[in-house]
């Protein structure tokens with residue numbers, strides 16, 4: 001594995017791969033690897049001849065007062081894990097390399113970047129502007145055939161798919177299933193902030209998704225009944241959500257009825273220092289619970305990414 005930190009080194013390393021028409025897979029990360037990251041890397045390893053993992057804690061996606069300074073960082077551990085997963089290139093650019101003096105360009109996905117987590121009352125549109133900008137830059141630097149993202153960050157994947165389509169970027173976006181701990185907690189680098197008691201409380205997010213699934217399968221289920229079922233689970237655990245929303249899974253638009261298309265339930269809550277998000281695709285007419293996580297056979301997020309892929 002090569003560890004490279006400049007754009008020039010990346011060009012030099014990847015140009016021969018492009019010339020021989022090798023398939024390049026990119027896994028963009030902010031480090032502090034957990035099984036979720038490793039599942040993306042393994043997927044890229046299975047699909048692509050050359051696997052690039054970028055590791056950059058991107059300041060532009062953190063708001064004032066957020067956890068940029070304390071965000072978990074362990075380069076030595078991440079390096080060892082990437083090496084063990086047979087990553088070809090670990091890209092660890094500095095802040096100056098990504099945003100040199102005079103840097104002036106941002107990428108903003110209107111609408112999609114301004115709802116849910118991007119609502120001005122929450123993280124605000126600056127968060128997804130930061131994500132969209134850095135992902136566009138990473139796609140430009142690595143020019144991968146495929147880039148891999150996790151379904152836990154469903155809104156992020158919607159923003160990225162939109163920008164790839166709008167900017168005619170020649171890359172396939174693969175959205176891979178959420179990976180969970182055995183007790184159901186979706187893996188996140190920010191889980192490290194949770195105390196034992198807070199972690200117990202955090203399990204209510206998955207219970208809320210499961211309650212929403214059950215409510216969606218009931219005759220006469222509505223957007224309100226599904227959201228209410230999730231809300232009650234959170235209340236029972238004394239978790240005050242930032243949002244619990246049932247939306248169209250395709251474009252995150254508002255849904256009047258569960259029959260109006262594939263529905264997504266998305267939720268966010270602050271538990272102690274951790275701001276946690278989770279989501280599930282709702283399957284109203286099916287007895288089987290499908291939450292898009294790894295154990296499930298059909299993965300709607302992946303299906304969507306295939307349908308919308310550029311290549």
Ligand code: PAF
Nearest residue numbers: 028029030058131134153
């Ligand atoms: O999901 C993340 O870790 C980040 O938002 C990403 C996509 C690496 C951009 O900084």
